[in-house]
Amino acid sequence: MPFHEELRTQTLEKYHLTDDGINELFDDIVNFATEGCDKPFAMISFIDADKSWVASQVGRFPSEIERKKGFSTLTINQINSVEISDTLLDNRTKESECVVKAPNIRYYAGVPLVNSDKQTFGALCVFDTKPNNLDKQQKSILKLLAKDVVSQLEIHRKDHELSKLKNLYQLISENNPDLIFAKDSDFKIQHANSAFLSLFPEEARNKVIGYTTLEEFDDDEAEAFLAQDKLAFEQGKTVTTEKIAFPNGEIRTLFTTKTRFEDSEGKAYILGVARDVTEREDLIQRLEKSNSDLDEFAYIASHDLKAPLNAIKRLASWIEEDAAEVLQGESLEHFGMIKNRIDRMNMLLKDLLDYSRVGKNDGIPQTLNLRESANHCVQLLDLPEGFVIEVDDTDLVLPKLPLELVLTNLMSNAIKHHDKQSGLIKIKCKLLKNNYHLTVTDDGPGIAPALHEKIFMKFQTLKPRDEVEGSGLGLAMVEKALTNYSGSISIESDIGKGATFIVIWPKSEISNQ
Amino acid sequence: MQQPSVLIIDDSEIERYMLSHQLKKIGVSEIVQKNDGTSGLEFLSNYTQNQQQYGANFPPAIIILDVNMPIMGGFEFLQKFSELKAQLNLDICQILMYSGSDDPQEKVRAMQYEFVKGFLIKGESSTEDLKIEIGVL
Numbered sequence: 001m002p003f004h005e006e007l008r009t010q011t012l013e014k015y016h017l018t019d020d021g022i023n024e025l026f027d028d029i030v031n032f033a034t035e036g037c038d039k040p041f042a043m044i045s046f047i048d049a050d051k052s053w054v055a056s057q058v059g060r061f062p063s064e065i066e067r068k069k070g071f072s073t074l075t076i077n078q079i080n081s082v083e084i085s086d087t088l089l090d091n092r093t094k095e096s097e098c099v100v101k102a103p104n105i106r107y108y109a110g111v112p113l114v115n116s117d118k119q120t121f122g123a124l125c126v127f128d129t130k131p132n133n134l135d136k137q138q139k140s141i142l143k144l145l146a147k148d149v150v151s152q153l154e155i156h157r158k159d160h161e162l163s164k165l166k167n168l169y170q171l172i173s174e175n176n177p178d179l180i181f182a183k184d185s186d187f188k189i190q191h192a193n194s195a196f197l198s199l200f201p202e203e204a205r206n207k208v209i210g211y212t213t214l215e216e217f218d219d220d221e222a223e224a225f226l227a228q229d230k231l232a233f234e235q236g237k238t239v240t241t242e243k244i245a246f247p248n249g250e251i252r253t254l255f256t257t258k259t260r261f262e263d264s265e266g267k268a269y270i271l272g273v274a275r276d277v278t279e280r281e282d283l284i285q286r287l288e289k290s291n292s293d294l295d296e297f298a299y300i301a302s303h304d305l306k307a308p309l310n311a312i313k314r315l316a317s318w319i320e321e322d323a324a325e326v327l328q329g330e331s332l333e334h335f336g337m338i339k340n341r342i343d344r345m346n347m348l349l350k351d352l353l354d355y356s357r358v359g360k361n362d363g364i365p366q367t368l369n370l371r372e373s374a375n376h377c378v379q380l381l382d383l384p385e386g387f388v389i390e391v392d393d394t395d396l397v398l399p400k401l402p403l404e405l406v407l408t409n410l411m412s413n414a415i416k417h418h419d420k421q422s423g424l425i426k427i428k429c430k431l432l433k434n435n436y437h438l439t440v441t442d443d444g445p446g447i448a449p450a451l452h453e454k455i456f457m458k459f460q461t462l463k464p465r466d467e468v469e470g471s472g473l474g475l476a477m478v479e480k481a482l483t484n485y486s487g488s489i490s491i492e493s494d495i496g497k498g499a500t501f502i503v504i505w506p507k508s509e510i511s512n513q
Numbered sequence: 514m515q516q517p518s519v520l521i522i523d524d525s526e527i528e529r530y531m532l533s534h535q536l537k538k539i540g541v542s543e544i545v546q547k548n549d550g551t552s553g554l555e556f557l558s559n560y561t562q563n564q565q566q567y568g569a570n571f572p573p574a575i576i577i578l579d580v581n582m583p584i585m586g587g588f589e590f591l592q593k594f595s596e597l598k599a600q601l602n603l604d605i606c607q608i609l610m611y612s613g614s615d616d617p618q619e620k621v622r623a624m625q626y627e628f629v630k631g632f633l634i635k636g637e638s639s640t641e642d643l644k645i646e647i648g649v650l
Contacts, residue, residue: 307525307636310636310637311525311528
């Protein structure tokens with residue numbers, strides 16, 4: 001069989017043959033077929049899985065011929081033309097309805113309509129009520145006309161696809177919250193979506209397409225647009241973030257990309273896509289301000305508290321010296337307590353100050369050896385005898401200060417909270433695909449899982465201040481430093497099992513500077 | 514040996530008090546206190562009158578200068594002082610910075626002036642330190 005039912009149905013759908021007005025497409029062709037072939041009847045019929053129907057005809061036929069009895073099925077089942085000079089002499093047709101009844105067809109010639117997939121989906125036929133034939137030229141005409149039908153259908157199909165695409169594109173463009181526009185080389189707007197148009201007052205919207213609209217803006221803004229447009233034409237692309245006062249009175253911050261493109265005739269345009277980032281920029285600015293305010297506050301507060309505290313400390317020690325002979329017993333103890341509290345407050349202020357400085361002047365990433373870095377930190381730690389620190393000999397690319405801050409705090413905690421006279425701290429590093437996986441493991445008393453969350457909070461200490469000196473800012477500082485690099489810290493520990501702090505630190509590139 | 518005279522410029526009363534106390538302990542008794550850069554500068558500018566009043570103790574051999582002060586801070590004072598030096602004979606004056614901050618940048622910046630001889634950090638400098646600094650000058 002030269003055709004496949006399913007494919008044929010698809011073909012008919014593909015050509016949108018049920019569209020209104022499709023028949024008019026073919027009227028000229030069938031008219032010309034009757035004339036060119038000198039026969040009184042002509043028709044174009046299509047067939048799908050269930051039925052065949054006539055798209056255009058000259059002469060009277062039932063508008064829908066039942067397929068099984070249909071004449072055109074003769075041709076539709078073929079890939080070649082069919083000619084029956086006398087239908088009463090041909091077994092295929094002698095009992096057909098339109099042969100035995102009106103209009104009593106006696107002659108039939110049909111050319112199949114074949115698409116580019118070699119599927120026959122219809123036929124162009126001519127008929128006569130007396131036995132007849134087609135001469136060579138008439139046969140050529142009929143074949144040519146059949147080809148024309150297929151071409152018309154192809155064009156129809158492409159039109160359909162184009163308009164579908166156009167509708168979809170329009171829907172996307174109109175519903176896109178970004179401002180989309182295209183300008184020609186005279187800086188006149190050739191296209192603008194609704195988001196763009198909405199920034200003009202309603203009465204001015206019909207004066208956007210075809211205009212530069214520059215007169216609607218302040219001079220310096222208009223100049224800036226023009227400069228960007230020119231640059232985009234020259235360089236092919238520009239990206240800017242700009243604050244613009246629009247003709248409708250709104251002031252928005254836009255992130256705009258302008259890209260040059262050329263149409264099929266080589267004429268240059270720029271396509272502008274502008275995203276409204278007003279809220280985002282505003283938030284970023286406010287966030288930056290409040291962050292710096294907070295840091296500044298912490299800095300000034302701790303700084304200004306330090307001076308009077310130092311004065312108190314000094315004055316107290318002078319009194320202690322001057323009154324050494326008088327001070328005894330409880331008074332002496334009270335003096336010790338005062339000095340102790342002053343020291344504690346001093347440490348708290350120092351840590352607060354350090355905390356507020358975390359993330360500032362961190363320096364650029366550089367190649368660092370983990371063992372060397374850890375050793376450098378240990379020197380500042382006052383490592384008690386009996387404690388051993390084992391460190392992997394691994395090279396890392398990280399900023400120096402934050403790495404040392406993290407190592408110092410984790411090691412110092414491990415030592416400070418250790419319950420034995422001796423201990424082992426292991427610092428290991430695994431290189432993951434995108435991250436460094438650093439672990440600091442101790443063999444100290446461990447921390448109950450219920451407390452794991454608490455230890456990262458500011459001013460949290462797990463032991464009374466009198467037992468272990470600490471401001472409770474150490475781990476908070478570590479976490480703050482890591483957050484700056486999109487890293488993280490977590491803990492695995494239980495009572496009696498030591499503790500492992502796990503630091504995930506995203507790898508960084510060595511800066512060129 | 515005659516003890517040098519000292520001008521203290523600091524906006525904090527307690528700091529001035531404590532400095533005077535420490536200075537007296539190491540035998541410095543000629544002390545003038547000013548609470549900001551402007552009044553300190555004024556004191557130095559008032560050259561003839563002060564020379565009559567203080568005699569050999571003017572201009573002061575040592576100026577102990579706070580960094581962080583309202584109106585005119587320590588660094589502005591240093592600049593103005595170097596300008597004043599071109600007009601008046603202040604060669605004898607040597608400056609000791611007295612800062613509440615341990616920012617090393619601050620020290621570097623101050624030590625660029627040849628008349629700045631030292632950098633003390635508040636609360637961390639003992640009477641002994643002060644004695645050494647002044648003795649060296």
